Amino acid sequence: MRKRRSLAPWCALIAFLAVPPFVWPHSWLLAYLAQSATMIVFALSYNLLLGETGLLSFGHAAYAGLGALIAARVFNAGGMPLVVLPLVGGIGGALCGVLFGFIATRRSGTAFAMITLGLGELVVAAAWTLPGWFGGDAGVAIDRASGPRFVSSIAGWSFGPAREAYALIALWCVVATVAMCALSRTPFMRVANAVRDNPVRAAAIGCYPSRVRYGVVVLSAFFAGIAGTLGLINLELVSTESVGMMRSGAVLIATVIGGTSAFFGPVAGAVVGSPVSARGTLRVSRSMAGGVAGGLICGARRGCCCGSRLSCSPCNGLTRRSSARMRARRWVRSLEPAAVGWMPVARLCCRRCGLRCCSAH
Amino acid sequence: MQSFVINLLNGLSYGLLLFMLSAGLTLIFSMLGVLNFAHASFYMLGAYVGFSVAARVGFWSELVIAPLVVGLLGAALERWLLRRVRRHGHLPELLLTVGAAYLLGELVKLGWGLSPLSAPIPAVLDGPLFSLYGATFARYRAFMMAVSLAMLAVLVAVLRVSKTGLIVRAALTHPQAVEALGHNVPRVFTGVFAAGTALAALAGVIGAPLFVIEPAMAESLGSIVFVVVVIGGLGSLSGALLASLLVGCVQTLAVASDVSLGDLVSIAGAVLPPEWGALTLAQLAPLLPYLLLVTVLAFRPHGLLGRRDDHA
Numbered sequence: 001m002r003k004r005r006s007l008a009p010w011c012a013l014i015a016f017l018a019v020p021p022f023v024w025p026h027s028w029l030l031a032y033l034a035q036s037a038t039m040i041v042f043a044l045s046y047n048l049l050l051g052e053t054g055l056l057s058f059g060h061a062a063y064a065g066l067g068a069l070i071a072a073r074v075f076n077a078g079g080m081p082l083v084v085l086p087l088v089g090g091i092g093g094a095l096c097g098v099l100f101g102f103i104a105t106r107r108s109g110t111a112f113a114m115i116t117l118g119l120g121e122l123v124v125a126a127a128w129t130l131p132g133w134f135g136g137d138a139g140v141a142i143d144r145a146s147g148p149r150f151v152s153s154i155a156g157w158s159f160g161p162a163r164e165a166y167a168l169i170a171l172w173c174v175v176a177t178v179a180m181c182a183l184s185r186t187p188f189m190r191v192a193n194a195v196r197d198n199p200v201r202a203a204a205i206g207c208y209p210s211r212v213r214y215g216v217v218v219l220s221a222f223f224a225g226i227a228g229t230l231g232l233i234n235l236e237l238v239s240t241e242s243v244g245m246m247r248s249g250a251v252l253i254a255t256v257i258g259g260t261s262a263f264f265g266p267v268a269g270a271v272v273g274s275p276v277s278a279r280g281t282l283r284v285s286r287s288m289a290g291g292v293a294g295g296l297i298c299g300a301r302r303g304c305c306c307g308s309r310l311s312c313s314p315c316n317g318l319t320r321r322s323s324a325r326m327r328a329r330r331w332v333r334s335l336e337p338a339a340v341g342w343m344p345v346a347r348l349c350c351r352r353c354g355l356r357c358c359s360a361h
Numbered sequence: 362m363q364s365f366v367i368n369l370l371n372g373l374s375y376g377l378l379l380f381m382l383s384a385g386l387t388l389i390f391s392m393l394g395v396l397n398f399a400h401a402s403f404y405m406l407g408a409y410v411g412f413s414v415a416a417r418v419g420f421w422s423e424l425v426i427a428p429l430v431v432g433l434l435g436a437a438l439e440r441w442l443l444r445r446v447r448r449h450g451h452l453p454e455l456l457l458t459v460g461a462a463y464l465l466g467e468l469v470k471l472g473w474g475l476s477p478l479s480a481p482i483p484a485v486l487d488g489p490l491f492s493l494y495g496a497t498f499a500r501y502r503a504f505m506m507a508v509s510l511a512m513l514a515v516l517v518a519v520l521r522v523s524k525t526g527l528i529v530r531a532a533l534t535h536p537q538a539v540e541a542l543g544h545n546v547p548r549v550f551t552g553v554f555a556a557g558t559a560l561a562a563l564a565g566v567i568g569a570p571l572f573v574i575e576p577a578m579a580e581s582l583g584s585i586v587f588v589v590v591v592i593g594g595l596g597s598l599s600g601a602l603l604a605s606l607l608v609g610c611v612q613t614l615a616v617a618s619d620v621s622l623g624d625l626v627s628i629a630g631a632v633l634p635p636e637w638g639a640l641t642l643a644q645l646a647p648l649l650p651y652l653l654l655v656t657v658l659a660f661r662p663h664g665l666l667g668r669r670d671d672h673a
Contacts, residue, residue: 111595114588114591118651121588129640256456
C-alpha cells in the first residue's frame with residue numbers, strides 16, 4: 001500500500017509530461033510543457049536550498065542563467081552533442097556555485113539571503129554592462145539542430161522540431177528529478193536537514209554547518225544549471241532575462257506555493273507557476289493559474305497536512321526516522337501563514353503576467 | 362579637482378538618503394530579527410503618496426503627511442500580519458515581507474499607473490546654492506542633506522537620551538526582561554516598525570524630485586539599500602551610516618568620472634582586450650555596490666561593523 005502510494009506522484013509526473021503531447025498535439029501545449037519541465041527542475045533545485053537546508057536565496061536564476069550561457073558557448077563552439085548539453089550546463093552552474101557559495105555560505109539565514117540578492121544583482125548588472133557576455137540585447141542564440149550527432153543519428157532525430165526537443169527536455173526533467181530524489185535520501189542531505197534545524201548542535205557533532213551549506217549550494221547550482229540549459233534547448237536563446245531577478249522571484253514563488261517540506265511540493269508549484277512565467281504562450285494562464293494557486297493556498301491549513309502526507313511518501317526513507325518526519329511537518333506548518341500571506345500576491349502576479357501576455361499578442 | 366568637491370557633496374547627499382532608508386531597515390532588523398524586504402516598497406509608496414499629497418496641499422505638508430500615512434500602513438502590516446507569523450520563526454517572516462513587497466508594487470501600479478511621474482521641486486529650493494570654480498551645488502541637495510542630518514540627530518537623541526529610547530534599546534537585547542518590567546514589548550515592536558517605514562517614506566518624499574517616480578524605483582534602490590545594510594553589518598546603525606556614505610560616494614564619483622577601465626588597469630601594468638578597456642568607470646557604476654559587497658564579505662563575513670554573534 002505504502003509502496004503504491006509512493007509511486008503515485010511519479011506516475012502523475014510522467015503522465016503529465018508524456019500523455020498530453022499525444023492526446024493534444026498543439027504547439028502552445030508543447031511550449032507550456034517544456035516550460036513546466038524546466039521549472040520543475042529549477043524549483044526542485046531551489047528546494048534543495050530552501051526546504052532541505054533552510055537557506056533562502058534570492059539569486060538562484062544566476063546559476064541557471066550562467067550555466068545556460070556556458071552551455072550555449074560550448075554548443076556553439078561545436079564541442080557537444082545536444083543530448084548531453086544539460087550536463088555541461090549543470091557543470092557550468094556548479095562552477096558558479098563554487099564561486100558564489102564561497103562568499104555566501106559563510107553566513108546563514110537573513111545574511112545569506114541578502115548576500116545572494118547582492119550576488120544575483122551583480123550578475124544581472126554585469127550581464128548588462130560587460131561586453132560579449134550575454135551578447136547585449138540579442139542574447140546568445142543556438143541552433144539546436146546544428147550540433148554533432150551522438151545518439152540522435154541512430155534514431156534519426158535532429159532535435160530541430162519542437163516535438164523532438166521536448167522529448168529530450170522531458171527525459172532530462174525525469175532524470176534530474178530522480179537524481180534529486182535520490183540525493184534527498186543520502187546521508188549528506190540528512191546532515192543538511194540537521195544544519196537547517198539546529199546548526200549549533202550539528203556543529204557540536206562535527207558537521208561544519210558552513211561546509212554542508214557550501215556543498216548544498218554547489219549541488220543546487222548544478223541542478224539549476226541543468227534547468228537553465230533545458231530552457232536554452234526550448235527557446236534556443238539565453239539572454240539577460242534568464243539571470244534576472246524576475247526569474248529568481250518566480251522560482252521562489254513556485255517553491256513556496258508548492259510547499260517546501262515535501263519532495264513533490266515544488267513540482268506542484270512549478271506546474272502551477274509556469275504558465276505565470278511562460279510569457280505569451282498561454283492566454284488562459286491568467287484565470288487558470290489564479291484559480292489553482294488561490295485554491296491551493298486557500299486550503300493551506302488543511303491542504304498542507306494532506307500535501308505533506310501525499311508527497312512526503314516518495315521519500316519513504318524518512319518514515320523510519322519518524323522524528324525527522326515530524327520535524328518536516330512542523331516546517332510545513334511554519335510556512336503556512338506565509339503561504340496565506342502570499343495568496344493575494346500570487347493572484348496579482350498572475351493577473352499582471354496575464355495582462356502582459358495579452359499585450360504581447 | 363573643483364568638480365571633485367561638488368561630486369563628493371553630491372555623493373554625501375545621496376549617501377545620507379541611503380542612510381535614511383538603511384537606518385529604518387537596521388532598526389527593524391535589530392528589533393525583530395527580520396530584514397524587512399518590503400522596505401524599499403515603503404520608500405516607493407512614500408514617493409507616490411507624497412506626489413498625490415503635494416498635488417493637493419503643497420510640498421511642505423507632504424513632508425509630514427506621507428510619512429505618517431505610510432508609517433500607519435507599516436504599523437498595520439506589523440500588527441496584523443507579521444505578528445501572527447512571528448511564532449513560526451524568521452524565514453516565514455522574511456517570506457511574508459517579500460510577498461508584501463510584491464503586493465505593494467502591484468498596488469502602486471494599480472493606483473498610479475505604469476508611467477513615470479516627476480515630482481516638482483518647490484520654487485524656494487530650486488536653483489544652485491553656491492558654485493565652486495564653475496561647478497554648482499544644487500540647493501535641493503543641500504536641503505536633502507539638512508533633512509537627513511536632522512533626522513539622524515533626532516534618531517540619536519531619541520535613542521540615546523529619552524526614556525522611550527532606553528526602553529527600545531533594552532527591548533532590542535532583552536525583550537523578556539523589559540516585558541517583565543511591565544512594558545508592552547509588542548507595542549514597542551510595532552512602533553519601531555512604523556518609525557522605520559515612516560523614515561523610508563520620508564526618504565521617498567525628499568528623494569523623489571531627484572529621481573523619477575516609477576514602479577521600478579523600489580527594485581532599483583532597494584537592492585542597493587540591502588547591499589548597504591549587509592556591508593555595514595546587519596543590525597549595526599553606525600555600520601549602516603558608514604556603508605551608506607561609502608556606497609553613495611563611490612557610486613556618485615564613479616558616475617561623474619571619465620576614467621576608463623583600461624586606464625585603471627594600465628596603472629597596475631596589465632593590458633585588457635580593447636572592448637573591455639574602452640568601458641568607462643561610469644558604465645561600471647551600477648556594478649560597484651555589488652563588487653564592494655563581495656569584497657567586504659570576502660574579508661569580513663560579518664560586514665564592516667557587524668557583531669560576530671550569530672551562529673556559524
